[in-house]
Amino acid sequence: xxxxxxxxxxxxxxxxxxxxxxxxxxxxxxxxxxxxxxxxxxxxxxxxxxxxxxxxxxxxxxxxxxxxxxxxxxxxxxxxxxxxxxxxxxxxxxxxxxxxxxxxxxxxxxxxxxxxxxxxxxxxxxxxxxxxxxxxxxxxxxxxxxxxxxxxxxxxxxxxxxxxxxxxxxxxxxxxxxxxxxxxxxxxxxxxxxxxxxxxxxxxxxxxxxxxxxxxxxxxxxxxxxxxxxxxxxxxxxxxxxxxxxxxxxxxxxxxxxxxx
Ligand code: F6R
Numbered sequence: 001x002x003x004x005x006x007x008x009x010x011x012x013x014x015x016x017x018x019x020x021x022x023x024x025x026x027x028x029x030x031x032x033x034x035x036x037x038x039x040x041x042x043x044x045x046x047x048x049x050x051x052x053x054x055x056x057x058x059x060x061x062x063x064x065x066x067x068x069x070x071x072x073x074x075x076x077x078x079x080x081x082x083x084x085x086x087x088x089x090x091x092x093x094x095x096x097x098x099x100x101x102x103x104x105x106x107x108x109x110x111x112x113x114x115x116x117x118x119x120x121x122x123x124x125x126x127x128x129x130x131x132x133x134x135x136x137x138x139x140x141x142x143x144x145x146x147x148x149x150x151x152x153x154x155x156x157x158x159x160x161x162x163x164x165x166x167x168x169x170x171x172x173x174x175x176x177x178x179x180x181x182x183x184x185x186x187x188x189x190x191x192x193x194x195x196x197x198x199x200x201x202x203x204x205x206x207x208x209x210x211x212x213x214x215x216x217x218x219x220x221x222x223x224x225x226x227x228x229x230x231x232x233x234x235x236x237x238x239x240x241x242x243x244x245x246x247x248x249x250x251x252x253x254x255x256x257x258x259x260x261x
Pocket of ligand 1: 034035036037038039066067088131132133134135138139140141239
């Protein structure tokens, strides 16, 4: 794992957007794993701007989202399909047929989960997986005690996650309690992972996920097993990390990051 500490949310989002843009330019048919949530909004805004200003070309990209709420239709403004169309897909030249979000309305959710895994396998796996982290330490909706080898499946949301996301629904009673999510095992098979976390509400969980033991209680800690995972935080989210000076030295000195300093 590598940790990059940026001064603020905007700088952290810009770094992630620039990495994604670089990967798309290097491999135009990149398979991107995407996350939703507040933290990612700035990343998508920047990618849209790069498309408009620099011609960043999404026409051959394939995308797979991490998760979707059970029971929400694509046209529901709270669904993650709606979020993706709104924040990214309809603002760039991506072919919507190449964008994939689990179907939370499927009659047979088990079959939908198997179909989703097969679709990822058919394109040869995910090249670059974008991740956020929930206050319960989840990646995707892999809540505490998710098996670290789990695959795409239905997961019940913890009270912490319900409390985190309920304001978006206008109250917990209006929010779905289950979601289809890629598994931890699915996520860590991506060739490269990028986790973005900003703000002081993420400081405790980032310190535990990055520097604490690997545990299914904090599924983001499974990223410690990944051979190529980068965690990008702002100063606030990185505040409780113990080895900050080491992480800063690596970012300032290692050639891999010279285009991003
Ligand atoms: C959403 C997802 C979640 C979020 C996480 C952080 O697709 O996978 O794991 O990334 O809950 O959400 P925000 O950014 O709203 O704090």
